[in-house]
Amino acid sequence: MTLPFIPKVVTANALLAGDVVYLTADDRWSRQLGDAELIEDEAHAQMRLLHGAAQRNVVVGVYLADARRGPHGPEPVHFRETFRTRGPSNYPHGKQAEPRHV
Amino acid sequence: MYSYSDFDRDFVRTRVAQFADQVQRRIDGALTEDEFRPLRLMNGLYLQLHAYMLRIAIPYGTINPRQMRQLALIADTWDKGYGHFTTRQNIQFNWPKLPDVPAILAALAEVEMHAIQTSGNTIRNVTADHFAGAAADEIEDPRPVAELLRQWSTDHPEFQFLPRKFKFAVTGSPHDRAVTHAHDVGLRMVRNAAGEPGYEVSVGGGLGRTPMIGAVVRAFLPKADLLPYVEAVLSVYNTLGRRDNKYKARIKITLHETGKIELTRLIEARFAELRPLFGGADQALLAEIEAAFAPPPFRDAPTDGFDAFYKADPVFRSWADTNLAAHRNPQYAIVTISLKAHGATPGDATSAQMRLIADLAESYGHSEIRISHEQNVILPHVHRADLPALHAALATLGLATANIGLISDIIACPGMDYCALATARSIPVAQEIALRFQELKLEHEIGPLKIKISGCINACGHHHVGHIGILGLDRAGVENYQITLGGDGTETTVIGERAGPGFAYDEIVPAIERLIAAYLGLRSSADETFLATYRRLGLAPFKAALYPAEGARDAA
Numbered sequence: 001m002t003l004p005f006i007p008k009v010v011t012a013n014a015l016l017a018g019d020v021v022y023l024t025a026d027d028r029w030s031r032q033l034g035d036a037e038l039i040e041d042e043a044h045a046q047m048r049l050l051h052g053a054a055q056r057n058v059v060v061g062v063y064l065a066d067a068r069r070g071p072h073g074p075e076p077v078h079f080r081e082t083f084r085t086r087g088p089s090n091y092p093h094g095k096q097a098e099p100r101h102v
Numbered sequence: 103m104y105s106y107s108d109f110d111r112d113f114v115r116t117r118v119a120q121f122a123d124q125v126q127r128r129i130d131g132a133l134t135e136d137e138f139r140p141l142r143l144m145n146g147l148y149l150q151l152h153a154y155m156l157r158i159a160i161p162y163g164t165i166n167p168r169q170m171r172q173l174a175l176i177a178d179t180w181d182k183g184y185g186h187f188t189t190r191q192n193i194q195f196n197w198p199k200l201p202d203v204p205a206i207l208a209a210l211a212e213v214e215m216h217a218i219q220t221s222g223n224t225i226r227n228v229t230a231d232h233f234a235g236a237a238a239d240e241i242e243d244p245r246p247v248a249e250l251l252r253q254w255s256t257d258h259p260e261f262q263f264l265p266r267k268f269k270f271a272v273t274g275s276p277h278d279r280a281v282t283h284a285h286d287v288g289l290r291m292v293r294n295a296a297g298e299p300g301y302e303v304s305v306g307g308g309l310g311r312t313p314m315i316g317a318v319v320r321a322f323l324p325k326a327d328l329l330p331y332v333e334a335v336l337s338v339y340n341t342l343g344r345r346d347n348k349y350k351a352r353i354k355i356t357l358h359e360t361g362k363i364e365l366t367r368l369i370e371a372r373f374a375e376l377r378p379l380f381g382g383a384d385q386a387l388l389a390e391i392e393a394a395f396a397p398p399p400f401r402d403a404p405t406d407g408f409d410a411f412y413k414a415d416p417v418f419r420s421w422a423d424t425n426l427a428a429h430r431n432p433q434y435a436i437v438t439i440s441l442k443a444h445g446a447t448p449g450d451a452t453s454a455q456m457r458l459i460a461d462l463a464e465s466y467g468h469s470e471i472r473i474s475h476e477q478n479v480i481l482p483h484v485h486r487a488d489l490p491a492l493h494a495a496l497a498t499l500g501l502a503t504a505n506i507g508l509i510s511d512i513i514a515c516p517g518m519d520y521c522a523l524a525t526a527r528s529i530p531v532a533q534e535i536a537l538r539f540q541e542l543k544l545e546h547e548i549g550p551l552k553i554k555i556s557g558c559i560n561a562c563g564h565h566h567v568g569h570i571g572i573l574g575l576d577r578a579g580v581e582n583y584q585i586t587l588g589g590d591g592t593e594t595t596v597i598g599e600r601a602g603p604g605f606a607y608d609e610i611v612p613a614i615e616r617l618i619a620a621y622l623g624l625r626s627s628a629d630e631t632f633l634a635t636y637r638r639l640g641l642a643p644f645k646a647a648l649y650p651a652e653g654a655r656d657a658a
Binding site for chain 2: 013015016017018019020056057060061077078079080083084087088089090091093094095
């Protein structure tokens with residue numbers, strides 16, 4: 001029996017600023033997970049990963065992260081990805097310090 | 103302290119120029135990330151969870167006020183107004199942007215600092231006793247030898263591609279404040295039967311996934327033999343180290359697989375070959391370096407002002423009792439400035455705090471500053487008469503916390519708040535433990551206690567040698583914290599014992615609280631420390647306190 005495919009988003013760090021970015025369905029890199037394309041098909045996920053990884057002068061360390069559908073777009077599954085959506089817990093730095101565009 | 107020679111200055115500036123060019127080529131697309139990554143790592147630039155991180159060496163923890171102010175300037179100009187001092191006497195900036203890094207490195211070069219060999223499979227920043235040159239129990243200041251090792255190891259062509267990273271620690275005191283036995287090479291100054299100073303050399307210590315205490319391969323090494331001897335150690339390791347398996351590549355595994363007797367034989371054989379090649383230039387250089395570390399001109403003045411203030415002011419008294427250490431000049435004290443205010447991030451200093459520390463070092467400390475592996479700042483030479491004024495000035499920016507060596511003086515790695523390797527957070531656990539015991543007002547009652555927290559198995563937070571060690575792991579997608587007990591990082595090094603199953607994030611602080619309550623009930627007197635009580639009674643009573651439900655089940 002094969003396990004059901006856990007939906008994915010393509011994520012990476014931006015080359016210049018180093019911050020966390022997500023690949024959108026219209027081929028942009030967004031700084032917000034909610035904008036990301038939620039990929040529910042494994043073969044499509046691999047294609048999108050290759051597409052993201054090919055942009056070697058824009059992003060670094062491209063990978064597929066587990067995600068689930070939420071009311072405002074994809075949401076993280078693992079706590080590491082939750083931290084990546086907001087920033088560190090000891091200071092209001094990183095994404096949590098910026099105005100959200102929901 | 104040591105000042106750069108023309109050679110050092112040219113070398114660092116050339117490296118900055120090279121790296122500036124490499125960064126530009128990466129941005130232009132001429133270099134791929136695979137090509138660029140080793141280049142940036144050679145210059146201390148990591149890519150972490152939320153941003154780049156620049157790790158800057160503070161050689162053997164010694165830094166001067168001008169350098170400290172430059173770090174403050176860097177924090178304000180290119181980062182978020184603070185820096186993080188680490189367990190390897192480095193400082194890390196958590197938010198630099200790639201295009202700015204060459205400018206940061208150029209600013210560092212202006213004050214004789216750099217980030218070279220703070221990453222990669224090379225010899226890393228040589229760490230030393232943070233009380234070096236001041237401690238009452240010191241045989242000799244270990245920093246000249248640490249500086250010699252720094253010069254020898256920087257860009258050493260034979261040791262740029264070692265099987266794995268390689269860490270030296272040096273202490274000049276019999277009391278080991280530098281955790282030397284948990285380093286790849288630990289050098290501890292001792293005297294031989296004739297009273298001459300030399301080094302006890304231990305090899306193959308290390309924490310991380312396979313914690314091991316270093317094996318003493320030479321009980322007494324004459325000072326003059328130091329460089330050829332450590333070159334022999336590195337040479338043997340470079341040949342035998344397991345390049346096939348990253349997890350078996352440290353010299354501790356070489357020691358384990360080769361055996362102490364055979365490894366010692368190989369080192370001695372290589373040493374016999376290398377020793378004649380060292381014709382004395384290293385010793386001439388060491389003599390020059392030693393002159394640069396001459397002690398400051400100590401002031402001879404009465405200390406009555408200190409004594410009167412100590413009697414009169416309980417806040418000052420509390421600080422003096424915990425944050426001062428014995429100086430070899432009885433009119434002086436070694437001051438530890440706590441970067442562990444309750445609820446603050448261990449090891450972090452704001453730019454304003456850095457500038458204040460620089461000013462105070464100039465006013466009261468002969469312009470000397472040290473960074474400790476315990477993530478605090480040391481003013482090694484303060485005349486006792488100046489301590490009340492120093493304390494009052496420190497208090498203006500939250501730097502007068504009286505908690506050195508106590509439960510809230512916690513080592514914590516950056517953990518999953520910053521680090522890409524981390525499996526769980528460390529910082530908030532440290533913050534919450536410190537706040538909880540402040541709330542309970544038990545800190546001074548508990549007495550000397552070292553809690554050390556790592557957010558992954560690599561053990562940057564030294565959890566194995568904490569009296570209480572906490573290791574954060576990812577257990578099935580949830581943060582989980584394992585406790586080890588009875589560790590010791592001093593000359594009586596012990597790797598702590600795992601207490602049992604881990605605790606969830608919201609269970610770890612209550613678990614520590616149960617542990618401490620048990621200790622307070624078990625100790626023979628208020629003078630018996632946590633560690634001494636643990637050594638006397640062993641794991642069982644502490645385990646019972648950590649896992650009360652299991653005890654109830656067993657009894658049922």
